Amino acid sequence: MAHIVVLGAGLGGAIMAYELRDTVRKEDKITVITKDPKYHFVPSNPWVAVGWRDRKDITVDLAPTMAKKGIEFIPVAAQKLHPEENRVELADGQSVSYDYIVIATGPDLAFDEIEGFGPEGHTQSICHIDHAEAARVAFDRFCENPGPMIIGAVQGASCYGPAYEFTFILDTALRRLKIRDKVPMTFITSEPYVGHLGLDGVGDTKGLLESNMRDKHIKYMTSCRVKKVEDGKMIVEEIADDGSVKAEKEMPFGYAMMLPAFRGIPAVSGIEGLSNPRGFTIVDKYQRNPKYQNVFAVGVCVAIPPMGPTPVPVGVPKTGFMIESMVTATAQNIGNIVRGMEPDSVGTWNAVCLADFGDQGIAFVAQPQIPPRNVNWSSQGKWVHWAKEGFERYFMHKLRKGTSETFYEKFAMKILGIDKLKEVKKG
Numbered sequence: 001m002a003h004i005v006v007l008g009a010g011l012g013g014a015i016m017a018y019e020l021r022d023t024v025r026k027e028d029k030i031t032v033i034t035k036d037p038k039y040h041f042v043p044s045n046p047w048v049a050v051g052w053r054d055r056k057d058i059t060v061d062l063a064p065t066m067a068k069k070g071i072e073f074i075p076v077a078a079q080k081l082h083p084e085e086n087r088v089e090l091a092d093g094q095s096v097s098y099d100y101i102v103i104a105t106g107p108d109l110a111f112d113e114i115e116g117f118g119p120e121g122h123t124q125s126i127c128h129i130d131h132a133e134a135a136r137v138a139f140d141r142f143c144e145n146p147g148p149m150i151i152g153a154v155q156g157a158s159c160y161g162p163a164y165e166f167t168f169i170l171d172t173a174l175r176r177l178k179i180r181d182k183v184p185m186t187f188i189t190s191e192p193y194v195g196h197l198g199l200d201g202v203g204d205t206k207g208l209l210e211s212n213m214r215d216k217h218i219k220y221m222t223s224c225r226v227k228k229v230e231d232g233k234m235i236v237e238e239i240a241d242d243g244s245v246k247a248e249k250e251m252p253f254g255y256a257m258m259l260p261a262f263r264g265i266p267a268v269s270g271i272e273g274l275s276n277p278r279g280f281t282i283v284d285k286y287q288r289n290p291k292y293q294n295v296f297a298v299g300v301c302v303a304i305p306p307m308g309p310t311p312v313p314v315g316v317p318k319t320g321f322m323i324e325s326m327v328t329a330t331a332q333n334i335g336n337i338v339r340g341m342e343p344d345s346v347g348t349w350n351a352v353c354l355a356d357f358g359d360q361g362i363a364f365v366a367q368p369q370i371p372p373r374n375v376n377w378s379s380q381g382k383w384v385h386w387a388k389e390g391f392e393r394y395f396m397h398k399l400r401k402g403t404s405e406t407f408y409e410k411f412a413m414k415i416l417g418i419d420k421l422k423e424v425k426k427g
Contacts, residue, residue, distance in 0.1 A: 002028045002338045005088060005098040007078055007268075009034035009062055011042065012299030012323045013104035019327055019404035020102075021069050023335035030070075031096060033088060035077035037063055039399055040129040043320070044392055046166040046356070048132035049257075050139060050173040055129055058396070065402040078105070078267040083274055083292040088267075100334055103281050103297040107262035108269075114154060116229035117258070123229055124257040126166055135257060139173075146179050147254030150234055152188035154226045156261030158315025159300075160189065160197045163259050164209060164362075165355050171216050172358025186251065187213060187220040188236060188258070190312040194220055198317045200307050200371055202351070202364040203378030209362070212380075223311040226258065239311040262315065264301055276303045286343040287330040296334065298326040307370070321352040322369050325420040327404065332421070346422040356388040363387070367418065375417075 004024065006017045009032050017032045024030070041058040048058065066073040077091040087097045109127055111118025118125060124138055125131035142149075151167040153160050167187050174180040191197070194213065195205035213220055227235040233250055240246040263269070264279025273291030275281055280303035282289055287302075289295040300323075304316045318326075325347035333343030351369035355362045361384030367375035398404070 001025075002099040003097070004028060004030050004334060004338075005096060005101045006030065006032045006104055007034075007081070007088065007101060008104035008106055008299075008301075009036070009039060010104065010106045010299070011320060012106070012327055013102075014039055014062060014399055015324065015404040016102055016104050016298055016327045016330065017066065017071050018069065018402050019331040020334060021071060021402075022404070023331040024338050028338055029072065031072040031074060031098075032062075032066060033074045033076065033078055033090065033096065034062075035075070035091075037061065037073070037075035041392060041396060042127070042129075043162075043388075045126040045129060045132040046162060046169050048129065049124070049126050049135035049166065050169055051136055052169075052173075055133065058129070058392070060396060060399045062399070065400060069402045078265075080266075081268050081271065081274075083271060083289075083295055086294065098294075100294045100296070100337070102330055102334075103268055103295065103301055104299050105265045105268060105301050107300045108265045108279065110156070110261040110263050113156070113261060114226050114228060116231075117154070117226065118260060121229055122231050122256070123234075124255070125260070126162055126257060127259065138255060139170075142255040143174075143177060143179060145254065146174075146182040148184045148186070148252050150186050150188055150251055150253045150256040150258070152186075152224075153190060153259040154261060155190045155224075156313045156315060157190060157259045158198050158262055159259055159317050160191060161317065161319075161353060161355050163187070163189065163257075165357065166257060167218060168212065168216065168357035168361075171218065185216075185218045187218055188224050188226070188234075188251070189220070189222055190224060190310075190314055192223050192310045192312075192314070194222060196310075196314065198307065198314050199351075199366065199369060202353075202366045203376050205362065205364060205378050208378060208380050212357070212362075225312050229256070241311055243311060261313075262300060268301070278303075280304075285346045286333050287326055287347065288333065288343065296330045298330055299323045302326065304370075316370065319351040319353050319369065321418070321420075322347075322349050324404070325349055328420040331404075348419050348422050350418055350420070352418060354384050354388040354391060356385050359385060361385050361388060365418065 047053040124135035195209040269279030281297035329347035332345035364378035
């Protein structure tokens with residue numbers, strides 16, 4: 001019998017546990033360790049922040065489903081991973097040993113890297129349900145006395161889609177409240193151009209997003225570095241191509257939401273051979289750490305180098321389907337290993353993204369996510385908003401049911417030619 005631990009139960013960790021249950025042997029034990037017993041559908045946080053969703057609408061209690069699947073569930077935060085000893089030390093003092101571990105922790109949010117930044121400072125966040133609820137309170141208060149608004153992502157951020165989504169969702173919400181005319185909006189980003197997304201663009205994301213911003217009277221600033229944030233004021237440096245400061249501006253705001261840079265959580269950071277300087281877990285093409293070969297990783301915690309040099313640091317996002325691709329490859333590889341075989345599954349890292357704008361949206365498909373690509377497509381329309389709502393319901397259903405992929409999802413992806421695994425010749 002092998003004991004497999006999944007560290008984290010977010011988008012990657014929850015489906016990782018479900019898929020492992022289907023791919024390893026019946027006698028193998030699976031344990032999930034997570035700091036939060038309830039899953040919150042993070043892509044819906046922008047809707048929470050404007051009052052279009054409540055916590056209960058996007059929450060799944062994982063414990064009953066895990067129990068039905070025969071998966072041990074420990075809702076206690078990890079304190080430190082000890083890969084040399086094959087064990088995880090937990091915050092309550094207990095220690096869990098493992099034969100194999102999958103790190104699926106998601107990121108640590110680096111608000112502290114900028115003075116006055118984040119929910120404990122002067123800006124809002126939509127990275128966590130608690131942040132989104134606080135952002136909703138701040139938005140309601142803002143609407144009583146509207147003024148300038150700043151949305152975007154700071155230096156080192158690697159998740160830009162939600163910043164664009166929230167910008168246009170706020171625009172829609174303000175128009176419905178008939179106060180959009182009282183709110184000058186500015187989008188501030190570390191990206192070298194609008195629609196870069198940390199991916200050097202996908203299809204015509206640059207043209208589509210710039211056009212939407214002009215149409216909605218949203219000003220934008222690119223290649224920006226946030227120096228510090230004060231109450232009602234953001235000090236922003238515009239960076240030239242050679243890395244010099246082109247201009248420093250004081251941007252007033254009544255409401256601001258800026259996405260932070262990510263880093264690995266402390267429990268898995270600072271381990272030589274396991275994590276990079278930012279604390280992200282190093283993996284090979286099989287999602288396995290080269291030094292500790294019984295350690296795997298999926299999701300936002302995986303180390304991926306940036307697309308290339310940019311005036312301001314820009315990270316690479318890990319989108320939902322890309323994470324599911326990592327999950328499937330990891331489950332298949334661990335399934336092989338516990339049966340005495342070598343890992344042979346490689347994720348495609350394809351990306352399928354639906355960016356909601358409140359009443360329409362932009363969709364893109366990148367195969368693979370990192371260029372050069374075989375497919376590089378983007379499109380806009382009201383159908384994207386409806387598709388995003390449909391996906392929310394579908395994914396929540398998967399989590400409650402305890403499945404990683406339904407037969408009709410497999411069929412739909414096959415029809416569209418979007419695969420989770422690369423075709424690998426098996427000798």
